[in-house]
Amino acid sequence: MMTTLEILQRAKAAAPALSAVSTEQKNEALRAMAESLLAHTDGILEENSKDMEDAKGRLSDAMMDRLLLNEERLSGMADGIRDVCELPDPVGHVLEEIRRPNGLVIQKVTVPMGVIAVIYESRPNVTSDVSALCLKSGSACILRTGRDAFRTANAIAEALKEALALVGLTPDLIQLIQDTSRESANELMQARDYVDLLIPRGGAGLIKNCVENATVNVIQTGTGICHVYVDGSADPEMAVNIVENAKASRPSVCNAEEVCLVHRDIAEEFLPALKQRLVDDRMAAGLTPVELRLDERAMKIIPGTAAGPDDFDTEFLDYILAVGIVDSAEEAIAHIAEHSTGHSESIVTGEPETAELFLRCVDSAAVYVNASTRFTDGGEFGLGCEIGISTQKMHARGPMGLEALTTYKYIIRGDGQCR
């Protein structure tokens, strides 16, 4: 077993050569990676079923859903890698050229980040998405998953490394840390000499741990306490559709809604319809009903659980929705400013002015009018598969595609200039 330090050293040593590899060679490697993934379908699914077996009883249904692989999902992962071939190479773009009066020619040119580390939990597609995006953007990647998903991730990583070797690139460009203990994560967070960028992907605990303990550069991703605000002027049918989609289409993901705020003027009409759709209709259809956690005012209109003090600050990642009544769009905006994690928020409204107010004042990565928060996703935004969704303001915000994985440098050509 390679130590974490050896892995860091190998990734750092492998990275510089990749900046000289052509776009066509990188795409050839990506196609080989997609093929190798499919060629190893049986082996990968076998390792996944062992992980699933071990996880039984320890993980929630939603978390089990995150971990699960099947042929369809694996094939989706291969498609995701192939999609990256189609995307433009983000490296080597001259972003700006400045000619100075003294004759200096200054070019701002995109270059690879170098070594990108990702700490993640159980989603198997992270292994292939990160590997593909890092390769195309010219960086080596270091992957660190937890024990729940290790066998799956390892089988995927081995398939991808095999493909790199096939096309003549060093397999060291993709590194999976073999040690799933807390120590390896801590080592990675402190590896300033080796890691240019660390992206944690997972629950709030993981993110908090990275943000508080890392000395390497971190991009905070993914924690999504997403809000849908149903304005007084909303079309109630559209609002119910959006809230059901945002909450229940895949509750385990970060762009799922956790809080629904309802304008008092529409509450009497909207809330019974919401309860009908999210609870009664779903039960009748054999779907998991959504547990509604209601503030005091909502409790007076429909039955449900009384919301506790933390329910408006919790990423449930489950079939649970906090519901509150507000007196105005401004109150909704203020509530969001106080409780949101800055991921995605949506307003359902019939008034353009209110829509614009919401768009201007809500300071989150993605702000929607009359659409589900579930669209916050690299693929849905047309960026190709994403490495994560940034909820911070520095470097990148929202779904991070290839561009977010590069940096730039200034190249200055002179003929003896002194200042």
Place this chain on the structure above:
Amino acid sequence: MMTTLEILQRAKAAAPALSAVSTEQKNEALRAMAESLLAHTDGILEENSKDMEDAKGRLSDAMMDRLLLNEERLSGMADGIRDVCELPDPVGHVLEEIRRPNGLVIQKVTVPMGVIAVIYESRPNVTSDVSALCLKSGSACILRTGRDAFRTANAIAEALKEALALVGLTPDLIQLIQDTSRESANELMQARDYVDLLIPRGGAGLIKNCVENATVNVIQTGTGICHVYVDGSADPEMAVNIVENAKASRPSVCNAEEVCLVHRDIAEEFLPALKQRLVDDRMAAGLTPVELRLDERAMKIIPGTAAGPDDFDTEFLDYILAVGIVDSAEEAIAHIAEHSTGHSESIVTGEPETAELFLRCVDSAAVYVNASTRFTDGGEFGLGCEIGISTQKMHARGPMGLEALTTYKYIIRGDGQCR
């Protein structure tokens, strides 16, 4: 005296309204700030002379030069603020518009960062530069300087706040932390609820402290162990000019050269000329001579101090230059990869291929051919005055102008789309 927490709260409360202020209003405020600075010249210089008096004996000559204000420098600071008026407003640009097949219209729009904090040491212009750049880019700023420069900074900040009030903006947009103890810096570094971006400007110790202890987002700036590599094919006269300029024109700044690497083929010719220019000629002209710290091979060619083990890893910020001999451009590139802080490096060469190799392989924020490293500066790059020079790869690299102080958000307009 306001506590640091009160200052954080005021800055956060003041920031949102600034995103609705027009470009013209912001420029009016900037012009008023420049005028107010000049109107308070006497008071500011008086406070500066108190700081200078106190600093005597405690600070090196180079550090005293950083702290010193005079009419010319103050007028330069006012000009710097006025220059920011001329720069385009970085907020509200639609960076991208994506129309999706499902009808969603996605816009990626630049928005202010929010609250930007800067911890700095003694340079008085930081107070006005940061205030001007933050205001124009729509963010509130929190300034934290040390005791050496506090009176100067406070006089400048008060003049700037007075100007904000004059044009009807809240003075809370510019905040100088009144407590110069270590505790206030630590409090700022941990203020995740209040600070969107922290930029330390100063020596290596300050930067290291921020990087290791901050939980807010930090941009690492300024530490510059900058290299000039004199290739075998260099024009020796050009090389001597560039090395003297890079080292001695202002040794206290981060873009000054600290290390000169010389190809063995030119060492016998170049080193005596270097010693003549940096030591003998400067002494004859009454200028401070440069102390040359030579590696073993250089010691055999010219007289000087034998370099100690740390001399190739030190930001001297003084009239000291480490000099070493290398066998090839590749060896110079490898030396730089190992010892550089990623700020600015230059090659002096007559061979275009060697120049391109150096430009491609040296992974620093600014990489030069045949020019002095002293040009790494927002003004010299045509960006207007800068908030700092980033030596990290995340978010911004090199001189950070207005653009580097913004972030973006995605605005998505739909008509009921669900995923």
